[in-house]
Amino acid sequence: MVLPRTQEENARQRALTYFQRAGIYLTKDEMDSLKAVDFGLGRLEEIGLERVVYVKTGRCCAKEMILFPGQTCPEHIHLPFEAEPGKEETFRCRWGKVYLYVPGKPVQKPQAKIPEDLRQYFTVWHEIVLTPGGQYTLAPNTLHWFQGGPDGAVVSEFSTNNRDEADIYSNPEISMAPRRN
Amino acid sequence: MVLPRTQEENARQRALTYFQRAGIYLTKDEMDSLKAVDFGLGRLEEIGLERVVYVKTGRCCAKEMILFPGQTCPEHIHLPFEAEPGKEETFRCRWGKVYLYVPGKPVQKPQAKIPEDLRQYFTVWHEIVLTPGGQYTLAPNTLHWFQGGPDGAVVSEFSTNNRDEADIYSNPEISMAPRRN
Numbered sequence: 001m002v003l004p005r006t007q008e009e010n011a012r013q014r015a016l017t018y019f020q021r022a023g024i025y026l027t028k029d030e031m032d033s034l035k036a037v038d039f040g041l042g043r044l045e046e047i048g049l050e051r052v053v054y055v056k057t058g059r060c061c062a063k064e065m066i067l068f069p070g071q072t073c074p075e076h077i078h079l080p081f082e083a084e085p086g087k088e089e090t091f092r093c094r095w096g097k098v099y100l101y102v103p104g105k106p107v108q109k110p111q112a113k114i115p116e117d118l119r120q121y122f123t124v125w126h127e128i129v130l131t132p133g134g135q136y137t138l139a140p141n142t143l144h145w146f147q148g149g150p151d152g153a154v155v156s157e158f159s160t161n162n163r164d165e166a167d168i169y170s171n172p173e174i175s176m177a178p179r180r181n
Numbered sequence: 182m183v184l185p186r187t188q189e190e191n192a193r194q195r196a197l198t199y200f201q202r203a204g205i206y207l208t209k210d211e212m213d214s215l216k217a218v219d220f221g222l223g224r225l226e227e228i229g230l231e232r233v234v235y236v237k238t239g240r241c242c243a244k245e246m247i248l249f250p251g252q253t254c255p256e257h258i259h260l261p262f263e264a265e266p267g268k269e270e271t272f273r274c275r276w277g278k279v280y281l282y283v284p285g286k287p288v289q290k291p292q293a294k295i296p297e298d299l300r301q302y303f304t305v306w307h308e309i310v311l312t313p314g315g316q317y318t319l320a321p322n323t324l325h326w327f328q329g330g331p332d333g334a335v336v337s338e339f340s341t342n343n344r345d346e347a348d349i350y351s352n353p354e355i356s357m358a359p360r361r362n
Contacts (some may be wrong), residue, residue, distance in 0.1 A: 023204025025275065027314035055271040055318055055339055058282035060241045062271065090236040090243065094206065133208040137236055158236055158243035158339055 004037045007054035011036035015050035015066040022095035022154040024064060026052060039074055039174045046115055049073050051133070058161055059076060065155045067148025070113065074144035075122050077172040081163050086140030089159035097149030100128040100136055112147035121171035143170070184219045192217035196231035196247040203246060203276035203335040208234060220255055220355045227296055230254050239342055248279060248329030248334045251294065256303050256326035256351040262344050267321030274311035279329030281309040281317055293328035303350035309337070324351070328357035
């Protein structure tokens with residue numbers, strides 16, 4: 001399923017306002033490079049994120065991600081590949097609030113809400129709430145997902161290099177869908 | 182030479198105002214962890230920088246650096262170590278202006294000014310000027326140095342892991358001096 005162009009452009013423009021609110025300066029080229037990623041499900045407002053990649057070399061990567069209120073990056077894992085142990089990533093909240101879920105004791109009343117029909121694809125429920133300045137480093141090979149809080153979120157990601165083919169999503173429709181990111 | 186405590190504290194407090202100006206939120210612990218680094222020369226206003234390390238794992242590193250007006254990170258190189266090719270780093274200017282110098286055609290009239298007695302320890306003069314949103318990725322094993330512009334600078338650094346013992350400074354007094362960073 002392909003995201004309609006107007007919907008993608010609206011999401012891009014809306015994401016740019018988050019950068020302004022967070023006081024993060026982007027160049028014109030970076031604004032143009034901002035992508036709305038719907039993971040192929042065509043439900044961007046629910047399952048998606050917006051992002052600008054600052055740097056991606058063979059060794060490390062830094063990007064800025066926007067999550068609209070309630071918008072969710074779906075559960076996935078970064079598997080080891082070749083001689084590498086898999087992608088290690090640190091999330092740092094710059095603005096707003098983000099709910100991050102990882103393996104561990106499940107929270108009783110999760111703050112994130114997931115569409116009922118996708119509920120089966122979210123299996124880890126240990127909740128970490130990040131507000132500005134809060135950060136969390138995720139070891140490779142760890143299931144995780146995250147959702148923007150009531151006002152959305154701006155999140156920096158610092159990581160080792162990744163390989164798209166080593167990213168496995170819990171929802172098989174995502175791995176089979178055309179990759180838009 | 183040890184930086185007097187009051188001078189270090191003044192630099193720390195001054196650096197915190199740069200984070201505010203750049204709209205970068207730090208937690209209380211991060212504010213406390215902010216370090217003024219004088220590279221052991223005791224000339225912090227000329228040769229030094231202030232920094233907060235967000236994350237430093239065995240694989241990658243992200244930090245924020247402050248350079249006061251005219252304050253210089255002295256020339257150095259990140260050598261290969263063990264099986265690693267050496268530290269690769271990306272500088273991204275968030276606020277202000279930074280003059281970065283790398284190997285290549287020397288600039289005719291460099292914008293950075295270096296104290297005359299230290300001039301011999303600055304050997305690469307290809308000038309790159311970074312303003313907000315500007316960034317530059319430095320390959321490992323590349324001599325480089327940088328200086329804050331007229332209003333100073335806030336610079337993000339995204340990098341692979343580093344080893345202090347693989348950082349070689351052109352000024353031998355620095356490698357012999359007690360390491361403060």
